Amino acid sequence: MSDVLQILLLTDGKPGHENQSRGLAEALGRLTPVHVTLLPVEKRHLIASLFSSGKLHEDIPRPDLVIGAGHAVHGRMLAISRSSEAPCVVMMKPTLPCNFFDLCLIPRHDLRGKPPRTNMVATRGALNRVPPPGIRSRSSGLIMVGGPSSSYAWDSEGISTAVCAIINACGDRAWRITDSRRSPDGELEALAEACPALVTHPHATTGRDWLPDRLSEATEVWVSEDSVSMIYEALSSGAQVGLLSVPRLKPNGRVARGIDELIADGYLMPFSKWDRVTPLPEAPEVLRESERCAVEVLKRFFPKLADAK
Template sequence: MKQILIISDGKPGHRNQSLGLAEAIARRTSVEISEREPMGRFEALRLCLGGALPQLDDRPDLLIGAGHTTHLTLLALRKLYRAPAIVLMKPSIPMGFFDLCLVPEHDQPPRRPNIIVTDGALNRMLPGEKAPGSGVILIGGPSKHYRWDEAGVLNQVQALLESEQRDWLIGSSRRTPASTEQALSALCGDRFVPAAETGPDWLPQQLASAEVCWITEDSASMVYEALTAGCQVGVLPLRGNADNRIGKGIEQLATQGLVVRAPDWSMSGLAAAGVVFNEAERCAEEVLRREWL
């Protein structure tokens, strides 16, 4: 059976991207997926620069990694195993060293044969059976791309709850300030679930079953996850900092009618229902088209 090896730096977001692609490939063809940590920098450099190659046992047929610390290991193992290497981001070393780069549009990658431009980062979400009348509101927090406006976010949440009568569930994130969580608890009662009371499966379960999802603009990864899960997606705007790449990606989604911005609470600006958004599936098809597996 063909083998996919993920180089994982241990960061949940990066692992989520790599597994999103690997699992999408596995839904199309028979493969085994394994993971390993990056090598030490000097060991990886030694192999890249012509160091002696060790004896090999199990050879992976495809290498996948996300995160800057995985780059040298991807290239070292590419040389060691003669397996194609896929990097899921704009790498910190020349993109020509990799067989395939999956780069979000907001990073403005060049158009080359070994580059696939994606709408946001890949993820593992799959759509589920939607519960009629269900809705989720996801609240982020301070980030390097946006100025956190607690009062503005709370006003938008209150306006949404008053405008749209749904079975709402409101969740926070690890970045949400304690004062914002306290205010959400007072505003939403037992409909509010703080991040500390959720596990790793909470968000995928909620997005799989929710018809509608509103997300603060700083939480870009959740916007793409909600789209992949088949939700109707709205964005609660925040003021972005200068040269905000994340904001440009969200704006492109809005232009395409894939998301709407508050206060379009009825979501009249969304494109026709039935639009499928799943970048991991699209990229998996591109990988298989290259006949590496």
């Protein structure tokens, strides 16, 4: 291996999956020099991709590490790992048996209370690209809203009431709001009409670095409960985080249980329990799961690099 860790990042084109892989790669880059190559993977039958050739185009450096997220990349990353003899790290619980992979980074609510095996790391939520809190001055507020999903319905009126109350209580702060791919059409426009002080940023107009940059500037962040990945991104930023409730379709489901655990542990303040004259409380700690997993990857597969830190 050269002095630079060659990382091959496989992507199925879904931003949520790619952000998890990039989060790990960027955290590794904060620990040791890395070079990241992005390899888009076409959707194929899982078995066919599993037994496909692991040969790479000559323009792609031989990887030292293969990482990826999403069922579509599992077979291909295993084939490349087998061919290159590079360890492979998968995000989230894979479709294939976990013992196929060198390391699985699995949100602990997906383990359903079972202890992780030796090739697993139980994470608190999904990994993300939010950098560690720095010295940048924090003064703004950020609101992130999602939309209906398999686990949650939507309540536009309830969200609007909560957002307006937050803006009115903290009017001395500059407030931004962004949405997601699941947000109902016209949601941001309606919220901006109800709360003229809001500056809207539709997700389709923001770049890859927009959200990490805005989170690093925010003192206070409010996230709709359905937006689990956004919740963990906010908790990774060092901001104080509030929760905008929406109706639960699966009150006893794994997603809801994970949210309730964060509330019970003091990481999230639900809007219904928020005291409008008191700032949101600080979380017990800033969640830095990307960094924790990056350290684990170096210890397991590149101990000389880990020892050099």
